[in-house]
Amino acid sequence: MTKRITRKDEAELKRTLQLLHGRLLDDLTELEEDAVGSADHPVDTKSNEGTLEAAQEAELEMLEEDERLLHEVVAALRRLEAGTYGACEDCDEPIGRERLHELPYARRCVACETTFEHAPPLADEEPA
Template structure:
């Protein structure tokens, strides 16, 4: 690993750690929700008070899936860093602008190629 890649690697690993912590917390919340719904005989489908348990479960699952996708994308970014292809567009082979990587560190394409997808 080159010294110039060390700050990039550190940033990617920090983002991955944050996403992993979020996924773990969400998994705990989802397990708690399942346990609470199992021990309750409430008719959440007809409850006039707020959202249903099914809705909350769907929300938690969607956010947890997004966190897991982010972890996978960051893993690919780390692999690309190791391979020397981080910051190079997979579509056209040109450099991905630093501004795009600052906003989306796991970007694999430049904006032009991303727009074509």
């Protein structure tokens, strides 16, 4: 039987999510400043191009990953506000406190998440 989260869990998870939210915002600001900075100062030496592009690509990937995570964290905070936090998006069963302490922004219970991950890939997903 999956354990529902208590008020205390909810308060703890909310704090975790808020901290994560702040950290992600800081990260994103920094990464965006870096991206703007490198656009303002284009490197014109051919020898540097390869490394610079690789670095920018890595930064862009981090930026996208942070943005996706931020989106999940904001959604979780909204669910906390709305009082729907901790219920699986698909089956409405409690997600379980252990899973939530591990992944405070989880949308689904383990069973539904597994089903979701094994579902046919979405159109915008690139093949591995």
